[in-house]
Amino acid sequence: MISTNWYNKVGNPAQLGGIETAVLDNGSGRGNRIAWINTGTGLRYKVVIDRGMDIADAFFNQHSLTWLSHSGVTTPEALSDRGIDWLRTFNGGLLTTCGLTHVGGPEQDEFGERGLHGHISNIVAEIESIVQPDPARGKLDMSITGRIRETRVFGPSLELRRTISGTLGQPTIRIHDEVINRANTPAPHMLLYHFNFGWPLVDEGTELIWRGDWQAREGGINSEIFREGYDFRTCPAPLESHTGTGEAVAFIDIVPDHSGLCRAGLHNAQLGLALVMRFRKEQLPWLTNWQHWGKGEYVTGIEPGTHPPIGQAKARKEGSLVFIAPGESRTYDLELELLTDAADINDFVSNYV
Numbered sequence: 177m178i179s180t181n182w183y184n185k186v187g188n189p190a191q192l193g194g195i196e197t198a199v200l201d202n203g204s205g206r207g208n209r210i211a212w213i214n215t216g217t218g219l220r221y222k223v224v225i226d227r228g229m230d231i232a233d234a235f236f237n238q239h240s241l242t243w244l245s246h247s248g249v250t251t252p253e254a255l256s257d258r259g260i261d262w263l264r265t266f267n268g269g270l271l272t273t274c275g276l277t278h279v280g281g282p283e284q285d286e287f288g289e290r291g292l293h294g295h296i297s298n299i300v301a302e303i304e305s306i307v308q309p310d311p312a313r314g315k316l317d318m319s320i321t322g323r324i325r326e327t328r329v330f331g332p333s334l335e336l337r338r339t340i341s342g343t344l345g346q347p348t349i350r351i352h353d354e355v356i357n358r359a360n361t362p363a364p365h366m367l368l369y370h371f372n373f374g375w376p377l378v379d380e381g382t383e384l385i386w387r388g389d390w391q392a393r394e395g396g397i398n399s400e401i402f403r404e405g406y407d408f409r410t411c412p413a414p415l416e417s418h419t420g421t422g423e424a425v426a427f428i429d430i431v432p433d434h435s436g437l438c439r440a441g442l443h444n445a446q447l448g449l450a451l452v453m454r455f456r457k458e459q460l461p462w463l464t465n466w467q468h469w470g471k472g473e474y475v476t477g478i479e480p481g482t483h484p485p486i487g488q489a490k491a492r493k494e495g496s497l498v499f500i501a502p503g504e505s506r507t508y509d510l511e512l513e514l515l516t517d518a519a520d521i522n523d524f525v526s527n528y529v
Contacts, residue, residue: 182311192216193344194308195318197225205249211306211320213340217347219514221270224249228297229322229338232269236347236514239447242270243374243475252298257291258282265298268372268475272297275367276326276334276355280487290488293368296336299324304337309344316344325358332363334500347514354507357500364488365498368464368481369510377444377451378476382411385452385528386440386463386478388430393484401467402426408467409529411476415469423468427484432457439528440478443521450515452524455480459508480510 186192193216200208209225210232221234232249234241245268256265259282266272274293282291301322309318319341327333337354357363392402397417401408401424408426415422432438436457443450462484466477482498483491491497500506515521 186311189309189311192309192311193318195306195320197306200249204247205251207251208249210249213318213320213342213349215342215347216344217514219342219347219349221349223320223340224267224269225303225322226252226300227267228273228299228324228336229301229320229340230267230269230273230297231271231340231349232267234270236449239376239449241373241377241451243268243372243378243473245473252300254298256298257295258289260292262292262294262297268374270371270373271351272370272372273336273367274370274481274485275365276336277332277364277366278488279366279368279481279483280485280490283487283489285489287364287488287492293370293485294326294366296324296326299326301338311344318342318344327358331359331361333357333359334363334365349512351510352507353509354505355500356505357502360502362499362501364492365500365506366481366483366488366491367460367508368479368483368485369460370477370479371453371512372475372477373442373451374475376447377442377449378411378474379444379446380411380413381444381446383443383445383525383529384409384411384465384476384478385443385450385525386428386430386465387528388428388463390426390428390465393425393427396424397422398424398426400424408465412469414471414474418468418470418473420470422470423466425467425485426465427486428463428465429461430457430463430480438463438480439524440480441524441528442476442478443525448516448518448521450521450524452513452515453478453480454511454513456509459506460510 218237
């Protein structure tokens, strides 16, 4: 927590933390609006306003928490939802949002053509509000809220209203999303929070924390990692088999606690650091674990979602595809917290493996 020792010694709240907006002026991300959020605890992260209000860089003290792709932040591309073009603009980052109507590989059926993981992460947000902390008045909370519209004439027309918030003195990121159907016909809906973690949080020996029944994604080399008798919860050294497109994915029916709250995350014992992610089972019933241990592309994803990334066509066929009625909305709440206290880490690790 923020010590009260600052009182009468600090005149500008930005000396403690807060939200600073800017525009990138160089490289492939030139022109993107961003917001740096500093919690005053060592946790600071960059919201990319023009990329669906996703989160790119994230640090805790001197440690990076996330994986960044070779491209880094790029400008949004309107036609990135065709084939696998989504990968050309995939920065990685702490959070890339997938959806809002399709999560999974490219596909085409009688309902249309859909590219990898949908379009929402390539849409510019309209900022509604930025609320700064004001410690002198006892207000430690801060937030940024924006609207991202995934729409076309004749539909579907979905709007994501996103609030990212935090509190001075707490190493926590809170995300509150509301998805609203603005059209006059029902809209299919899939949503996946593609959280991407990298070195040094992710290193040889880092534990992956989640609990629930799992199955390896069909095909590829998925079953080489996700198989009985293999320790797929401990991060390995870079693997030759993950060179290029090598990757392994598991779909997890995550187990909530008695209140319906799910927890997942990572623990790096060498750093004395854990990251815990919290979300509600009734909102996000599935968890996907992506492992790509390539040389120079060393990353794991822990990804809550309405579905695993099976695609709209399969979800429709199996009867799990969500539809949002005209004027209806669905809400999603997630929280990420950094843990450094040994007792807190032990409680998390021992209860959720």
